[in-house]
Amino acid sequence: MNRKRSSREWKWLARTAWILGLLVGVGALAAILAPGGLNPVSLLSGRDGTWESMQSGGVWRVGLDPSFPPFETLDKAGQPVGYDVDLARRMAAEWGLEAEIVAIGYDSLLDALQADRVDSVVSALPYDPRETKDFRFSPPYFEAGIRLAVPAGSPIDDVDKLDDHTVAVEWGSMGDMVGRRLKREGAAIELVQVPTPVEVLDALLAGDADAALIDNVTLRQAQGRGVRVLAVGPALESNPYVIASPYKADELGDQIAETLARFQENGVMAELEETWFGPPPAP
Amino acid sequence: MSERSWKIVSIVSLALILIGLLIWRPWQGGRPVSLGPQQRVETINPKMGVHTRLTDEVEPAKIKRTLEMVREMGAPWIVEYFPWAYIQPRPDARNWVHADDVVNHANRQGLTVVARLGFVPEWARPKGTTPLYLDEEHFEDFGRYAAEFVTRYAGKVDYVIIGNEPNLALEWGYQPVDPAQYVRLLQVVYPMIKEANPDVQVLAGALAPTLAPPGSEWGVNDLDYLQAMYDAGAADYFDILAIHAYGGVFSPDEPAATDEINFRRAELLRQIMVENGDSHKQAMITEAGWNDHPRWTRAVRPGQRIEYTIRAYEIAQEEWPWLDAIAMWVFRFPWDQKSYQDYFTFVDTDFEPKPIYEEVQRYARGEAQ
Numbered sequence: 141m142n143r144k145r146s147s148r149e150w151k152w153l154a155r156t157a158w159i160l161g162l163l164v165g166v167g168a169l170a171a172i173l174a175p176g177g178l179n180p181v182s183l184l185s186g187r188d189g190t191w192e193s194m195q196s197g198g199v200w201r202v203g204l205d206p207s208f209p210p211f212e213t214l215d216k217a218g219q220p221v222g223y224d225v226d227l228a229r230r231m232a233a234e235w236g237l238e239a240e241i242v243a244i245g246y247d248s249l250l251d252a253l254q255a256d257r258v259d260s261v262v263s264a265l266p267y268d269p270r271e272t273k274d275f276r277f278s279p280p281y282f283e284a285g286i287r288l289a290v291p292a293g294s295p296i297d298d299v300d301k302l303d304d305h306t307v308a309v310e311w312g313s314m315g316d317m318v319g320r321r322l323k324r325e326g327a328a329i330e331l332v333q334v335p336t337p338v339e340v341l342d343a344l345l346a347g348d349a350d351a352a353l354i355d356n357v358t359l360r361q362a363q364g365r366g367v368r369v370l371a372v373g374p375a376l377e378s379n380p381y382v383i384a385s386p387y388k389a390d391e392l393g394d395q396i397a398e399t400l401a402r403f404q405e406n407g408v409m410a411e412l413e414e415t416w417f418g419p420p421p422a423p
Numbered sequence: 424m425s426e427r428s429w430k431i432v433s434i435v436s437l438a439l440i441l442i443g444l445l446i447w448r449p450w451q452g453g454r455p456v457s458l459g460p461q462q463r464v465e466t467i468n469p470k471m472g473v474h475t476r477l478t479d480e481v482e483p484a485k486i487k488r489t490l491e492m493v494r495e496m497g498a499p500w501i502v503e504y505f506p507w508a509y510i511q512p513r514p515d516a517r518n519w520v521h522a523d524d525v526v527n528h529a530n531r532q533g534l535t536v537v538a539r540l541g542f543v544p545e546w547a548r549p550k551g552t553t554p555l556y557l558d559e560e561h562f563e564d565f566g567r568y569a570a571e572f573v574t575r576y577a578g579k580v581d582y583v584i585i586g587n588e589p590n591l592a593l594e595w596g597y598q599p600v601d602p603a604q605y606v607r608l609l610q611v612v613y614p615m616i617k618e619a620n621p622d623v624q625v626l627a628g629a630l631a632p633t634l635a636p637p638g639s640e641w642g643v644n645d646l647d648y649l650q651a652m653y654d655a656g657a658a659d660y661f662d663i664l665a666i667h668a669y670g671g672v673f674s675p676d677e678p679a680a681t682d683e684i685n686f687r688r689a690e691l692l693r694q695i696m697v698e699n700g701d702s703h704k705q706a707m708i709t710e711a712g713w714n715d716h717p718r719w720t721r722a723v724r725p726g727q728r729i730e731y732t733i734r735a736y737e738i739a740q741e742e743w744p745w746l747d748a749i750a751m752w753v754f755r756f757p758w759d760q761k762s763y764q765d766y767f768t769f770v771d772t773d774f775e776p777k778p779i780y781e782e783v784q785r786y787a788r789g790e791a792q
Binding site: 246311313 | 715718724725726727728729758759761762763775776777778779781782
């Protein structure tokens with residue numbers, strides 16, 4: 141049935157719409173003002189405000205803790221140097237920007253990102269699935285987890301072939317934990333537990349152990365020094381390093397992912413690794 | 424619809440809501456888990472303990488598994504936190520479900536519980552303050568909570584700690600750190616606890632080891648604070664001194680020194696007890712330990728952490744007759760902290776034992792190291 145609305149109904153509709161509008165407005169304001177809230181540029185334009193302000197300022201503000209060589213440390217002049225520093229600068233250059241390195245304590249890196257003190261964190265940061273609600277993580281750019289390492293020429297090319305062999309680990313370390321786990325799961329291995337990672341590699345090279353379980357940062361550093369030890373198989377306990385950006389920075393996130401993929405393809409990542417860890421061993 | 428139809432719809436709806444609630448049982452905080460048979464801890468060192476962190480572990484099955492693993496490791500003591508704000512969120516409300524779970528499972532596993540009481544509910548503090556802020560106006564409220572706690576768990580929990588690290592501004596709710604005020608808290612709460620359950624032993628102190636200089640806004644040196652507690656008349660208002668004894672980067676055999684934070688700093692606190700006529704009282708280390716984070720400046724290598732931890736248990740047993748127990752921080756977190764804190768734990772969040780767990784277990788079983 142069709143009928144004209146009375147002026148009373150119109151008044152009611154108008155008042156309701158006004159109240160709803162006010163509520164939405166207050167909500168939007170709260171979303172903008174809240175810590176880590178919406179960027180007004182993104183809100184109005186639908187674009188990534190972090191990426192927009194990077195473009196307008198010509199700078200990518202990158203947070204890192206310069207206390208973890210070779211990824212990030214300070215040189216004699218007090219300037220930040222390292223794998224992550226170079227990676228950030230190369231990426232920024234790809235985008236026609238300059239990387240501004242901001243030194244921040246490791247435990248405060250993500251807080252600084254949330255507080256908009258930096259645009260991204262590039263600091264040997266392990267992936268944390270619990271934080272994906274608040275941060276956008278890049279694909280991994282370095283696997284720092286536990287690898288099975290063997291001397292060049294070893295017949296062991298997989299964890300399944302460890303039975304009846306000796307495996308060196310740093311006592312109490314994550315490698316030790318993985319070794320104990322393999323034993324619980326039925327692997328017939330004998331763990332050679334030594335006090336330091338250096339002694340793990342020494343044991344391997346001296347023939348006191350047939351294989352080693354060691355983190356990939358230590359392993360790559362040793363390889364870079366010319367130690368003829370190879371990693372075989374995938375990481376047995378993964379610890380991937382990623383770049384973190386604000387959750388709302390979708391354009392920046394896409395750009396980081398695309399650039400990392402491009403760097404993998406065109407050899408930039410291999411070049412960075414060789415620069416900061418030394419050349420990989422010949423297979 | 425007719426009136427009869429409306430009635431049918433209403434009754435069916437109510438029945439569905441009731442069935443839903445019975446299945447969900449939101450007031451129970453999770454499905455109850457059987458306590459299982461009474462267990463006892465097998466160990467060569469009856470002073471061994473750990474600080475569990477079950478406060479935010481919501482699944483009863485995981486509470487039980489945590490405590491089973493503590494027993495299996497060979498530690499008869501646990502220190503656990505029972506936040507006042509969780510149990511009494513409003514003056515007229517009580518929720519003992521989680522606390523009951525922790526206490527009952529711990530008892531069934533043969534563990535002795537040391538209950539740390541604190542964490543002030545919103546109704547007992549001014550707006551804008553932290554949950555660690557407790558002013559004198561609410562000392563009696565806290566005392567009533569503590570008295571209810573020791574009454575409810577009479578025969579199940581015989582030790583309670585009053586507060587935590589009151590010599591730090593952070594832990595004192597950012598009020599000026601004041602030993603005399605902490606002693607006034609003890610003077611209010613101690614008699615209330617004793618009246619409710621005379622068998623309970625009240626622990627005080629739990630001071631943070633710190634070299635904070637005089638006048639620091641962050642805290643007061645723990646040795647100075649303890650002496651100031653005695654000066655303010657604390658001696659009659661606690662039974663056991665709670666001690667925090669972190670080792671930092673030092674071996675537990677590093678000698679005690681007033682200008683150093685190491686494990687044997689506990690001996691300096693003990694000396695202050697003796698000098699103030701409290702040699703007849705015992706002490707208990709309610710937090711201690713070493714950290715093996717690869718990037719934290721106060722960490723040691725994982726193997727050192729194992730060695731130092733076991734040696735600390737040995738020192739407690741062999742050299743310190745004045746110490747009842749030593750609880751290492753921290754057995755397990757319900758979820759990863761993603762910081763250096765994860766490197767204090769003995770088992771992962773998914774209950775995978777770290778090497779330190781297995782090595783401490785071997786020690787507790789008397790197996791050669």
